[in-house]
Amino acid sequence: MSVTAKGSDILGKMSENFSQKAKLNEKTLVEIREELITALKSRTTPLLIVMDDIDRLTTVELRMIFQLIKANTDFPNVIFLLLFQKDIVEKKLTDITQSGENYLEKIIQIPFTIPQIQLKQVHEVLVNLLESVINSHTDADKKFDQRRWVEIYHNGLKNYFNNLRNVYRFNSTLCFNFNLFKNNDIFEADPIDLIAIECLRVFEPNVYSKLSNSKEAFTSLGSVSSNNQTDKVKYSRIIEDIFKSTSEKNRESVEGILKTLFPTTQWIISNYYHDYSSYQEWFTQLRVCHKDHFDKYFKLSFDSENFSTSDFIDFLQQTSNRTQLKEKILALDARNILEDFLSKFEAYSKQVPKENFESYLYAMFDTCEEVNIESSSSIFFTAQRRLFRLSFWCLESIENRQERAKLLINYINQYSNFSIIEDILIEEHKSRDNNADTLLDDSDFEQLKKDFILKLSQFCISNPDSIIKNPSFRSFMYRWIEWGNSSDTLNWFESETQDIQGILKILKTMIQSTTSYGGSYTKPHVKRYIKADTVIKFLNIPRISHIINSADFSILSEEEKELIEMFKKGIENRTNNRDDLDD
Incomplete structure (x- = not known):
């Protein structure tokens, strides 16, 4: 026999011996019961x-539970304490053989009836627990609006708390989710909205689920001018379907809560329209009714990939330091998120402290020409445009018109950043043409314009390459020739176009382009051209043409040759009265 076989035989015999010993040592249930007693x-x-x-x-x-209890009631020194609502248990135990009340009488030896707690006491417990949660974060406590709380509480929230079980069940989940929105010193939600949404999540899961997928219907801000009936009908159906997702008993409560949470739905439900300033205020308040905050209430966290409230608070704090704010703006621009950030910061702009106005304005003036103009998704909402809007609103907030002028005149006389100052001057011109309110008195306006042109002309003479490379160069030149001495402007252009390379630098700034699409599946066609009217405004065509015709084309790049062709084509089109976009 092999060693393996012998080992197997030995193990088998050992196993049998152990099994026999175990059986000998087994105790009967009666023996075990006696030992337990x-x-x-x-x-x-x-x-x-x-x-x-x-x-x-x-x-x-x-x-099963009562049978188990009944089977063990004769153990000494053992007491079963059973906690339940008597009428519910009696109803479940009642059948055709006996009533639930008789069933319980056979098992329960000493019944204790606890008096029904008053609803007022239940709500006092709820309020005390909520206060404890809110007070756990200073910023949440600051954000708690007592008026809104009373409104939403009586509009439906209180109806979900008619017993202590619901109160404690709700509080335990709220405590957990409340902590998710603590971001250092900032609470990243409106505490009242969070309480209400959590109430729907716990007690109205169907409503909560449908609401989480209905962002557009509940956060769109309607306007009287647009009067989009198609959207109104569509959103109305969505809202009504959510109202009907609960029982008839709770429907009024759900409607009250949702209408209070979402004033944005009033244009759909009751034809009442809020203005955009209200929508911006809801953004700064982190309300669930704003499209930029809606999602985080249902993710039960704030999205770290978007801007948090602390980002905007930090930006506000840095308005006191011009250098730091400038670095912050340029850092946002480097990440290609400046325009998006500034569009959201507009809602916070009214919170900039008055004592920070100068550093805040000057930081925006400083950075306007440094930000990337190609990073914006729209020509109408560029980062530069956002900086101008914020600057303009800040100036409007300064009640003293002479103080506004002083800030602008001091800046242009000290620094060579022209873009926002130019935009302000253009806006002032439009206001005067339209008999609208202006930022500046006429005398200060004329002085600012005079100082702007003087500083621009000085900079052009001392830093010609720098001004030519400025993205707003052509616009600056129009202002110079319009508001200043046109002969100074033309003399400068002549001095900068003494040779072919100087001419090419200037012509490059005069290129315009249009984009056309041939069909859904074709690449966009970009046409670049130079309008003769633009060139004639600043350059002597015969002189420029003579220099170009005398140039050695063999040393020019293909791009430079193309530039000259665009110039010649523009002159030819003007001579023949043809459109520059014609091929």
Whole structure:
């Protein structure tokens, strides 16, 4: 026999021996019960077994539990404490053989009836627990609007808290989710909105689920001018469907809560229209009714990939330091998110402290010409345009018109950043043409314009290459020739176009382009051209043409040759009265 076979035989015999010994050592249930009785008798205090929430069990589960209790009631020093709502258990245990009340009488030896707690007391417990949650974060406590709380509480929230079980169930989940929105010193949600949304999540899961997928219907801001009936009908159906997602008993409560949470729906439900300033205010308040905050209430976190409230608070704090704010603006621009950030910061702009106005304005003036003009998704909402809007609103906030002028005149006389100052001057011109309100008195306006042109002309003479490379060069030149001495402008252009390379530098700034699309699946066609009217405004065509015709084309690049062709084509089109876009 092999070693393996012998080993297997030995193990088998050992196993049989152990099994036989185990059977000899086994005790009967009676023996085990007697030992347990002896052990329980020796206890100096009874063993208390507490069973809570029995009324939440099914009928089958209830019968099993009571059978188990009945089978163990004769153990000494053992007490079963059963907690349940009597009428619910009696109803579940009632069948054709006996009533639930009689069933319980056979098992329950000493019944205790706890008086029904008053609803007022339940709500006092709720309020105390909520205060504890809110007070756990200073910023949440600051954001808590007592007026809004009373409104939403009485509009439906209170109806979900008619017993202590609901109160404690709600509080436990709220405590957990509340902590998710603590971001250092900032609470990243409106605490009242968070409480209300959490109430729907716990007690109205169907409403919560549908609401989370209905962002557009609940956060769109309608306007009287647009009067989009198609959207209004569509959103109305969505809202009504959500109202009907609850029971008839709770429908009024759900409607009250949602209408209070989402004033944005008033244009759909009651033809009342809020203006955009209200929508911006809801953004700064982190309200769920704003499209930029809606999602985080249903993710139960704030999205780290978007801007948090602390980002805007940090930006506000840095308005006191011009250098730091400038670095912050350029850092946002380097990440290609400046335009998006500034568009959202507009809602916070009114919170800039007055004592920070100068550093805040000057930082925006400083950076306007440094930000990347190609990073914006729209020519109408560029980062530069956002900087101008913020600057203009800040100046409007300064009540003293002479103080506004002083800030602008001091800046242009000290620094060579022209873009926002130019935009302000253009806006002032438009206001005067339209008899609208202006930022500046006429005398200060003329002085600012004079200083702007003087500083621009000085900079052009001392830094010609720098001004030519400025993205706003052509616009600056129009201002110079329009508001200043045109002969100075033309003389400067002549001095910069003495040779072919100088001419090419200037012509490059005069290129315009249009984009056309031939069809859905074709690449866009970009046409570049130079309008003769633009060239004639600043250059002497015969002189420029003579220099170009005398140039050695063999040393020019293909791009430079193309530039000259665009110039010649523009002159030819003007001579023949043809459109520059014609091929």
